[in-house]
Amino acid sequence: MSAGQAVGETLWQLGVRQVFGVVGSGNFVPTAALVEAGARYVAARHEGAAVTMADSYARVSGELALCSVHQGPGLTNTITGLVDAVKSRTPLLVITGQTSAGSTRSNFYVDQIGLIDRTGAIAEQVYRGETVVEDTVRAFRRAWVERRPVVLNLPLDIQAAGVPAPEQLATDGGGTVRVPAPTPESVAGVASLLATARRPLIIAGRGAVVSDTRDALLLLGERTGALLANTAVANGFFTDDPWTLGIAGGFASDGAAELMREADVVVGFGCSFTTWTTRHGRLLGPDAAVVQVDVDARALGQTERVDVGVLGDSGETARALLDELAARDSRQEDSPYAGKPGWRTETVAARIHRYGRAQSAESQAGQPGLIHPRVLSLELETMLPAARTVVVDGGHFLGWPVTCWTVPDPEGFVFTSSGFQSIGLGLAAAVGAQTARPDRLTVLAAGDGGFLMSVSELETLVRLRLPVLVVVYNDAAYGAEVHHFSGGRTRLELVRFPPTDIAALARGAGAAGVTVRGVSDLTPVAEWLENPEGPMIVDAKIDPDVVGYWAEQDFQGH
Structure with a gap:
């Protein structure tokens, strides 16, 4: 077979069962070989969407997904989604064609290795026909072990070389990795x-989710009397535990933020302590000792608030702490219960119960003919099934679905703009999430700006007949910029747009579409939820003058 075919066959043997992509001449052969072996292929309309679909699939399923794109512009089109995956530390493999050696005058030529390196992804290469299996296995394993996107370049001349069919690989896919x-x-x-x-x-972050640390952290919290919280990307990690404060950071309620500031020791497991998690440092008390646990030494201490860095897997570290505290208890040495009441008290429980998932105080009265985004979000929360995957695009609106919609677990939440703060990734992420968990309803929250930026993937939702509910918070603007630059400044017309009938656009593409200006307009959504078939787009005309309490930090440090 050709070396290109051998790449596809090798990926199948490594356990790749799902591929997203846009096929051109440079990636047709390995993609076709993988599909012929039995993998499922989802065709995107844009390479940027394809890589985000694979990213979302990996986050929801826990499996390594594959993205396949053409060389040159096919690769350059992936850059925004690729950078977001890098910053989210998603194990992801991208295969891309590459111009043949010496073909620097080809229209498709670009320094792909240099381009990939600049994104923070790992650039790998198929070097010769006789090393094609070794090169493919190495790229796959690096993505899995290092938890970073890897881009495998496949030069056209090497793809065409004849090679023996790969023998059965003695591999268990990603392999057993000692953390x-x-x-x-x-x-x-x-x-x-x-x-x-x-x-x-x-505080539990994405690293705690990946290492399956929930049970150990619940025990650690019980032993030490600690309160619990999670970062936004780990939303749902401590769901239903009575001592959880929910999301730490910009989306925390005033009551939760007040309790977090009272902590004297803060331990983050797989948590980067970004400015969003700490509200630019204001969420942590000035005298609090801050500990960061991470498997990546490069991530330790990137913020000045970290006092102690621990290099280690979150799960291994939590269990080691439990063992150490148990040993101290047996020696009656530094007992976590000696001489201190802790703060798992009735008073603190009452404070947690009082604010619950409440946000800061805000009026819920909207302009005539427009719905308040919080009213919309809370009403949908009562209608949506518990078995759901919530995907949020980027934009000012996102605080309402994040704080008003519950999720069953961290795998049921995809925060597309958490890494790179890009809008327009939501539709693609919804495709990946629904593909990964067809047993759950995928609900996408998007702004009109992000939705229209990626509207080509609406056709993908329709073509695949995916039962996805898309809620567009439509304020006819780039709302974050409007609120940031308001207050007497001019030229806001630069970030405002004429009204767009997104529901009509959706119906024209073959999806169900409904315009919502009040709660009574949600009746068609309730009917669709009884038997969801194909996508439904909710064009929610929200009040553009409503400002979320998280907006004050949106542009700090920009």
């Missing part, structure tokens, strides 16, 4: 902090 364990010294140091803390707080 790094923390040093005994670092465990002892953090245990001492927790043992003497009066108001500890545990």
Whole structure:
């Protein structure tokens, strides 16, 4: 077979079962070989959407997904989604064609290696026909082990070379990877902090989700009397636990933020302590000791608020802390219960119960003919099934679905703009999420700007007949910019647009579409939810003058 075919066959043997892409002459052969072997192929309308579909699929399924694109412009079209996947540390493999050696005058030529390197992804290469299997396996394993996107370049001349069919690989796909364990010294140091803390707080990030650390952190919270929180990308991690404060950061309620600021020791597991998580440092008390646990040494201490960095897997570290605290208990040394009441008290429980998932106070009265975004979100929360995957695009609107809609677990939440703050990734992410979990209803929240930026993937939803509910918070503007530059400034027409009938656009594409200006207009949505077939687009005309409480930090540091 050709080396290009051998790439597809090797990927199948490695366990790749799902591929998203846009096929051109440079990636046709390996993609066709993978599909012929039995993989499912989802054709996107744009390469940028294809890589985001694969990213979302990986986040929801926990499997490594594949994106396949043409060389040159096919690769350059992936850049925004690829950077978002890099910043989200998603294990993802992209295969792309590459011009033959010496073909620098080809219209398709671009320095692909340099381009990939600049995104933060890993650039890998098929070097010769006789090494095609080895090169493909190496790229796959690096994506899985290093939890980073890897782009495998496939030169056309090497793809065409004749090679023996690959023998059955002695591999278990991603392989069993030994995760790094923390040093005994670092465990002892953090245990001492927790043992003497009066108001500890545990924050779980994406790393805690990946390492399946929930049970260990719940036990650690119980042993130390800690309150619990999670970053936005780990939404749903501590669902239903009575001591959780929900999301830490810009989407935290005033009551939750007040409690977080009272913590004297904060331990983040797989949490980067970004400016969003800490509200630019204001969410942490000035005297709090901050501990960061991460498997990547490069991630430790990137913020000045981190006092102690622990290099280790979140799960391994949490279990090691439990063992260390148990040993101290047996020696009656620095007992976490000695001389301190902790703050899992009735008073604190009452404070948690009082604010619940409430946001800061805001009027819910809207302009005539427009619906308040919070009213819309809360009404939909009562209508949506519990088995759901919530996907949010970027924009000012996103605080309402994030704070008003519950999710069953972290795998049921995809925050597309958390890494790169790009809008327009939501429709593609919804395709990936629904493909990964067809047993759950995918609900996408998007702004009109992000929806229209990526509207080509509406055809993908319709073509695949995916039962996805798309809620467009339509304020006829780039709302974040409007609110940021309002207050007497001129030229806001630069970020405002004439009204767009998105419901009519959806119906023209073959989807169900409904315009919502009030709660009573949601009746067709309720009917669709009884037997969802194909996508439904909700064109919600929201009040453009309503400003979310999270908006004040949207542009800090820009």
